[in-house]
Amino acid sequence: MVQEPNKAKRKLRADSIRNRERLLEAAAQIFSAGGPQASLEAVARQASVGIATLYRHFPTREDLFEAVYRHEVDHLGALAEQYAQDPDPVEALRRWFHANVRLVATKKGMMEALQLVAAASPGLRAYSFERLTGAIRLLLDRAVAAGAMRSDIPPEDLLRTLLGIYYSQGSGDWQPAALRLVDVFVDGLRTR
Known part of the structure:
Protein backbone atom coordinates (compact mmCIF):
# COMPACT_ATOMS: atom_id res chain seq x y z
CA MET A 1 0.00 0.00 0.00
CA VAL A 2 1.36 3.39 -1.01
CA GLN A 3 1.37 6.04 1.72
CA GLU A 4 0.05 9.46 0.79
CA PRO A 5 2.55 12.26 1.20
CA ASN A 6 2.11 14.37 4.33
CA LYS A 7 -1.14 16.21 4.02
CA ALA A 8 -1.28 19.86 4.93
CA LYS A 9 -2.88 20.43 8.31
CA ARG A 10 -6.61 20.75 8.05
CA LYS A 11 -7.96 24.18 8.71
CA LEU A 12 -9.97 24.25 11.94
CA ARG A 13 -13.68 24.69 11.56
CA ALA A 14 -15.22 27.89 12.88
CA ASP A 15 -17.12 26.04 15.63
CA SER A 16 -13.92 24.31 16.71
CA ILE A 17 -12.15 27.67 16.98
CA ARG A 18 -15.07 29.08 19.00
CA ASN A 19 -15.03 26.05 21.31
CA ARG A 20 -11.29 26.44 21.90
CA GLU A 21 -11.70 30.13 22.75
CA ARG A 22 -14.60 29.38 25.09
CA LEU A 23 -12.53 26.69 26.79
CA LEU A 24 -9.60 29.08 27.31
CA GLU A 25 -11.86 31.76 28.78
CA ALA A 26 -13.66 29.25 30.99
CA ALA A 27 -10.37 27.73 32.18
CA ALA A 28 -9.02 31.16 33.12
CA GLN A 29 -12.17 31.85 35.17
CA ILE A 30 -12.34 28.44 36.82
CA PHE A 31 -8.63 28.22 37.63
CA SER A 32 -8.63 31.80 38.95
CA ALA A 33 -11.43 30.99 41.37
CA GLY A 34 -10.54 27.43 42.27
CA GLY A 35 -6.81 27.24 41.84
CA PRO A 36 -4.87 24.70 39.79
CA GLN A 37 -6.83 21.78 41.23
CA ARG A 45 -19.37 22.93 31.84
CA GLN A 46 -18.47 26.64 32.04
CA ALA A 47 -17.58 26.60 28.32
CA SER A 48 -20.82 24.75 27.48
CA VAL A 49 -18.98 21.89 25.78
CA GLY A 50 -18.55 18.22 26.56
CA ILE A 51 -15.49 16.89 28.33
CA ALA A 52 -14.48 15.07 25.14
CA THR A 53 -14.30 18.42 23.34
CA LEU A 54 -12.01 19.73 26.07
CA TYR A 55 -9.71 16.69 25.76
CA ARG A 56 -9.73 16.92 21.97
CA HIS A 57 -8.31 20.45 22.23
CA PHE A 58 -6.21 19.91 25.37
CA PRO A 59 -5.24 16.27 25.98
CA THR A 60 -3.71 17.01 29.41
CA ARG A 61 -4.23 19.49 32.23
CA GLU A 62 -0.73 20.84 31.48
CA ASP A 63 -1.69 21.45 27.84
CA LEU A 64 -4.67 23.49 29.02
CA LEU A 93 2.88 52.52 29.35
CA ARG A 94 1.34 53.21 32.76
CA ARG A 95 -2.03 51.84 31.63
CA TRP A 96 -0.35 48.70 30.28
CA PHE A 97 1.48 48.14 33.59
CA HIS A 98 -1.80 48.66 35.47
CA ALA A 99 -3.49 46.11 33.19
CA ASN A 100 -0.74 43.63 34.09
CA VAL A 101 -1.29 44.14 37.81
CA ARG A 102 -5.06 43.77 37.41
CA LEU A 103 -4.58 40.60 35.36
CA VAL A 104 -2.41 39.07 38.07
CA ALA A 105 -4.92 40.14 40.74
CA THR A 106 -7.85 38.51 38.95
CA LYS A 107 -5.88 35.39 38.07
CA LYS A 108 -4.15 34.93 41.44
CA GLY A 109 -5.56 31.42 41.94
CA MET A 110 -4.21 30.34 38.58
CA MET A 111 -0.78 31.97 38.77
CA GLU A 112 0.95 29.21 40.73
CA ALA A 113 -0.07 26.63 38.17
CA LEU A 114 0.91 28.90 35.28
CA GLN A 115 4.32 29.53 36.86
CA LEU A 116 4.88 25.78 37.20
CA VAL A 117 3.97 25.22 33.56
CA ALA A 118 6.22 28.09 32.43
CA ALA A 119 9.10 26.85 34.61
CA ALA A 120 8.83 23.37 33.11
CA SER A 121 8.81 24.67 29.54
CA PRO A 122 11.85 26.71 28.44
CA GLY A 123 10.11 27.38 25.11
CA LEU A 124 7.07 28.85 26.83
CA ARG A 125 9.25 30.93 29.15
CA ALA A 126 11.19 32.30 26.18
CA TYR A 127 7.97 32.97 24.23
CA SER A 128 6.35 34.90 27.09
CA PHE A 129 9.52 36.86 27.86
CA GLU A 130 9.90 37.86 24.19
CA ARG A 131 6.22 38.71 23.76
CA LEU A 132 6.05 40.81 26.94
CA THR A 133 9.36 42.62 26.40
CA GLY A 134 8.24 43.29 22.82
CA ALA A 135 5.04 44.85 24.15
CA ILE A 136 7.01 47.00 26.58
CA ARG A 137 9.50 47.95 23.85
CA LEU A 138 6.66 49.15 21.63
CA LEU A 139 5.32 51.44 24.35
CA LEU A 140 8.71 52.49 25.71
CA ASP A 141 10.13 53.38 22.28
CA ARG A 142 7.20 55.74 21.68
CA ALA A 143 7.74 57.46 25.02
CA VAL A 144 11.50 57.78 24.44
CA ALA A 145 10.95 59.12 20.90
CA ALA A 146 8.58 61.73 22.34
CA GLY A 147 11.33 62.79 24.77
CA ALA A 148 9.09 61.93 27.71
CA MET A 149 11.00 58.96 29.10
CA ARG A 150 14.58 57.94 29.83
CA SER A 151 16.30 55.96 27.09
CA ASP A 152 18.82 54.09 29.26
CA ILE A 153 16.46 51.46 30.70
CA PRO A 154 15.89 48.36 28.54
CA PRO A 155 12.43 46.73 28.29
CA GLU A 156 13.77 43.59 29.99
CA ASP A 157 14.51 45.61 33.14
CA LEU A 158 11.02 47.11 33.08
CA LEU A 159 9.49 43.63 32.90
CA ARG A 160 11.67 42.35 35.75
CA THR A 161 10.68 45.35 37.86
CA LEU A 162 7.00 44.82 37.12
CA LEU A 163 7.28 41.16 38.11
CA GLY A 164 9.06 42.18 41.29
CA ILE A 165 6.32 44.65 42.15
CA TYR A 166 3.48 42.19 42.06
CA TYR A 167 5.33 39.17 43.39
CA SER A 168 6.85 41.04 46.33
CA GLN A 169 3.40 41.94 47.63
CA GLY A 170 2.02 39.80 50.44
CA SER A 171 -1.33 38.16 50.49
CA GLY A 172 -4.51 40.09 51.11
CA ASP A 173 -5.41 43.27 49.31
CA TRP A 174 -2.06 43.80 47.58
CA GLN A 175 -3.36 45.36 44.34
CA PRO A 176 -3.64 49.02 45.54
CA ALA A 177 -0.05 48.96 46.82
CA ALA A 178 1.18 47.39 43.57
CA LEU A 179 -0.61 50.05 41.49
CA ARG A 180 0.95 52.82 43.61
CA LEU A 181 4.41 51.29 43.14
CA VAL A 182 3.83 51.10 39.37
CA ASP A 183 2.93 54.79 39.35
CA VAL A 184 6.08 55.69 41.32
CA PHE A 185 8.15 53.53 38.99
CA VAL A 186 6.72 55.07 35.81
CA ASP A 187 7.14 58.58 37.19
CA GLY A 188 10.79 57.73 37.92
CA LEU A 189 11.31 56.83 34.26
CA ARG A 190 10.20 60.27 33.03
CA THR A 191 12.82 62.62 31.64
CA ARG A 192 13.64 65.59 33.83
Missing part, protein backbone atom coordinates in the same frame (compact mmCIF):
# COMPACT_ATOMS: atom_id res chain seq x y z
CA ALA A 38 -10.17 22.97 39.84
CA SER A 39 -11.80 20.23 37.82
CA LEU A 40 -11.59 20.00 34.07
CA GLU A 41 -15.25 18.98 34.09
CA ALA A 42 -16.06 22.39 35.58
CA VAL A 43 -14.11 24.04 32.76
CA ALA A 44 -16.06 22.08 30.14
CA PHE A 65 -2.56 25.48 31.50
CA GLU A 66 0.03 26.21 28.81
CA ALA A 67 -2.65 27.33 26.35
CA VAL A 68 -4.23 29.61 28.99
CA TYR A 69 -0.80 31.07 29.80
CA ARG A 70 -0.09 31.76 26.11
CA HIS A 71 -3.57 33.23 25.71
CA GLU A 72 -2.99 35.65 28.61
CA VAL A 73 0.44 36.66 27.27
CA ASP A 74 -1.02 37.22 23.79
CA HIS A 75 -3.81 39.30 25.33
CA LEU A 76 -1.21 41.56 26.99
CA GLY A 77 0.68 41.84 23.69
CA ALA A 78 -2.49 42.88 21.87
CA LEU A 79 -3.29 45.35 24.65
CA ALA A 80 0.11 47.03 24.14
CA GLU A 81 -0.65 47.42 20.43
CA GLN A 82 -3.99 49.01 21.32
CA TYR A 83 -2.42 51.34 23.91
CA ALA A 84 0.29 52.36 21.43
CA GLN A 85 -2.42 54.46 19.76
CA ASP A 86 -2.77 56.62 22.90
CA PRO A 87 -1.51 60.18 22.22
CA ASP A 88 0.29 60.23 25.60
CA PRO A 89 2.98 57.50 25.41
CA VAL A 90 3.83 57.65 29.13
CA GLU A 91 0.16 57.16 30.05
CA ALA A 92 -0.01 54.27 27.58
